Amino acid sequence: MPAKSKSQQQAAGAALSAKEGEKKVSSLKGASKSMYDSMSKKELKEMASTSQSDKPKHVHKKKDS
Numbered sequence: 001m002p003a004k005s006k007s008q009q010q011a012a013g014a015a016l017s018a019k020e021g022e023k024k025v026s027s028l029k030g031a032s033k034s035m036y037d038s039m040s041k042k043e044l045k046e047m048a049s050t051s052q053s054d055k056p057k058h059v060h061k062k063k064d065s
Contacts, residue, residue, distance in 0.1 A: 001043065001046060001047060002046070002047065002050040003047045003048075003050040004059045005057060005059040006057050007031070007057060008031070008047065008059070009047065009048060009050050011030070011031040011032040011035055012032075012035055012039075012044050012047035012048040013048040014028060014032040015028065015032045015033075015035040015036040015039065015044050015048075016041065016044040016045055016048045018032075018036050019036065019041045019044060020041070035047075
């Protein structure tokens with residue numbers, strides 16, 4: 001699953017670094033912590049490797065009307 005925004009791609013990269021032991025898990029916050037807990041290393045690698053070109057900085061959730 002490719003990242004939908006630059007922020008999501010960066011969070012996946014941080015979570016992947018923790019999964020690979022390059023970063024302390026305790027340093028993760030927010031989305032990266034959630035991704036670390038819920039995604040496999042393979043999923044994180046796929047999301048983190050997504051190109052950032054043509055991606056918005058953030059994708060906001062749509063509110064239900």
